[in-house]
Structures are given as structure tokens and as C-alpha cells.
Amino acid sequence: MKMQSGKGSQDILMYFVIYLILHGKVGIIDADTCKASKPTQTTVHSCPHTSSELQKAKEEKDCESIATLQNCSKPEEFVYHCLPSTKKDKLYEVCAPAIYSLGYCIGYDDLNQNVQILFKDSCTASSCLQRFSSADVLKYAYCQQLLRNVEKSDLTSPQSPPRGHVGTSWVCNPGHDQSTVIILICFLLFLVFTIVIGIIWRKRILESK
Structure with a gap:
């Protein structure tokens, strides 16, 4: 029963993370900000x-x-x-x-x-x-x-x-703001991708036991 409960929690977390990716909720910075304006x-x-x-x-x-x-x-x-x-x-x-x-x-x-x-x-x-x-x-x-x-x-x-x-x-300092935003967004996407892969990998290990 404990394993089943843990598996359910992992499913919920995985779907939540995927939802964040698909709906763009992981970003904390507006990439379109234009300080020149x-x-x-x-x-x-x-x-x-x-x-x-x-x-x-x-x-x-x-x-x-x-x-x-x-x-x-x-x-x-x-x-x-x-x-x-x-x-x-x-x-x-x-x-x-x-x-x-x-x-x-x-x-x-x-x-x-x-x-x-x-x-x-x-x-x-x-x-x-x-x-x-x-x-x-x-x-x-x-x-x-x-x-x-x-x-x-x-x-x-x-x-x-x-x-x-x-x-x-x-x-x-031309280009600084945009390059910083791009780096942070790429880092966030990489982090979320790593979490999703980790969850899927762990889920498969548990299912194989």
C-alpha cells in the first residue's frame, strides 16, 4: 500500500511539472522586457x-x-x-x-x-x-x-x-539584460527537464520491482 501511495504522489508531481512546462509557469522573468522603452x-x-x-x-x-x-x-x-x-x-x-x-x-x-x-x-x-x-x-x-x-x-x-x-x-551595457534572461530561462528549463526525467526513471524502477 505504501508503494502504491508513493507511486500516486510521483504521478501527481510529474503531471504538475509537465503542466508548468506546457503553460509557461516556470518562468520568473519576462523575456520580452525592453528597458530601452x-x-x-x-x-x-x-x-x-x-x-x-x-x-x-x-x-x-x-x-x-x-x-x-x-x-x-x-x-x-x-x-x-x-x-x-x-x-x-x-x-x-x-x-x-x-x-x-x-x-x-x-x-x-x-x-x-x-x-x-x-x-x-x-x-x-x-x-x-x-x-x-x-x-x-x-x-x-x-x-x-x-x-x-x-x-x-x-x-x-x-x-x-x-x-x-x-x-x-x-x-x-547593451545585450546584458537579454543574455541574462536567456541564460536563466535555459537553466530553469534544464532543471525542470531533469526533474521530469528523474521522476519517470524512478517510477519505472518502482514498477519493475
């Missing part, structure tokens, strides 16, 4: 609503001036965004790597300093493309309405730098 993020009253406003905002933010210095993405992918926070309580203008959405609106996570898909806000019913760049999210009416809902509050931060002003403190 942090000094460019500013809270604003509103986002551009016309093509001319958008062009003016892009010129003022001048993401191109640091696109070749950052190491979060290819230079051409490090572009202007104006997005609601993932909590939908602020609007951010920020230079960040563009991502592709499969029919959902886009938000900016100021804690992790990255652009994220808002999976609760599908916009395909209101003419969003099935796949579009986060840099183009302002084109879609449903996502623009999300912005307008946030615009109703005056949330501009007095500590935010003016448009066009970006810092470069993160440039001092």
Missing part, C-alpha cells in the same frame, strides 16, 4: 486620431534616433506606439518593439516595459484584421474607443519628460 514612456491626455496627428507625434517622439542603439529588436521594429496601459487606467506614448496581434487590441505594460496583446478585447467584429502590427492599432475603431474611454480622465504625469525626449542610460 522605459525612458521613452510618457503618459498623455490623448492619442493621435488622424494620420496628420500620428505623423506629428512620431516626429516628436523620434524613436528612430535610438532605434539603432537599443537591443530589444531590429531597428525598424522599434517604433512609436500610443496605447492604453494593460490596466486601462493610463495612456502611454512609448518607443517599443512592434508585435503582431491576432485580432485583439494592444496595451502597454509599464511594469514589464513591453507591448502586450489585450486578449479580453477582441476587435475582429469591428473590422480589425486577423493579423496586424501593434504600430497600426490606431487604425481600428474598437481599439480607438478603448483609448477614448481612458482619455476621459486627466492622467498626464507631471514627472513625464516632454515628447521627443528620450534617455540613453540603458545603452551602457
Whole structure:
């Protein structure tokens, strides 16, 4: 009976570890964090609503001036965004790597300093493309309405730098953050893989007795 109980516990542990791997719960660091975006993020009253406003905002933010210095993405992918926070309580203008959405609106996570898909806000019913760049999210009416809902509050931060002003403190050690993240993630995956193999090996030994 004791062996049977131990075997059941091992099965539960093995399935739990496999669940963690499949659902990505073993990671403790967001690999998509982009520290280059942090000094460019500013809270604003509103986002551009016309093509001319958008062009003016892009010129003022001048993401191109640091696109070749950052190491979060290819230079051409490090572009202007104006997005609601993932909590939908602020609007951010920020230079960040563009991502592709499969029919959902886009938000900016100021804690992790990255652009994220808002999976609760599908916009395909209101003419969003099935796949579009986060840099183009302002084109879609449903996502623009999300912005307008946030615009109703005056949330501009007095500590935010003016448009066009970006810092470069993160440039001092290019590549360090990403390489550290990759090493830690690989270590965690190796550790979990070793645990799973150990559990399976032990289970087979017990079953052969």
C-alpha cells in the first residue's frame, strides 16, 4: 500500500511539472522586457486620431534616433506606439518593439516595459484584421474607443519628460539584460527537464520491482 501511495504522489508531481512546462509557469522573468522603452514612456491626455496627428507625434517622439542603439529588436521594429496601459487606467506614448496581434487590441505594460496583446478585447467584429502590427492599432475603431474611454480622465504625469525626449542610460551595457534572461530561462528549463526525467526513471524502477 505504501508503494502504491508513493507511486500516486510521483504521478501527481510529474503531471504538475509537465503542466508548468506546457503553460509557461516556470518562468520568473519576462523575456520580452525592453528597458530601452522605459525612458521613452510618457503618459498623455490623448492619442493621435488622424494620420496628420500620428505623423506629428512620431516626429516628436523620434524613436528612430535610438532605434539603432537599443537591443530589444531590429531597428525598424522599434517604433512609436500610443496605447492604453494593460490596466486601462493610463495612456502611454512609448518607443517599443512592434508585435503582431491576432485580432485583439494592444496595451502597454509599464511594469514589464513591453507591448502586450489585450486578449479580453477582441476587435475582429469591428473590422480589425486577423493579423496586424501593434504600430497600426490606431487604425481600428474598437481599439480607438478603448483609448477614448481612458482619455476621459486627466492622467498626464507631471514627472513625464516632454515628447521627443528620450534617455540613453540603458545603452551602457547593451545585450546584458537579454543574455541574462536567456541564460536563466535555459537553466530553469534544464532543471525542470531533469526533474521530469528523474521522476519517470524512478517510477519505472518502482514498477519493475
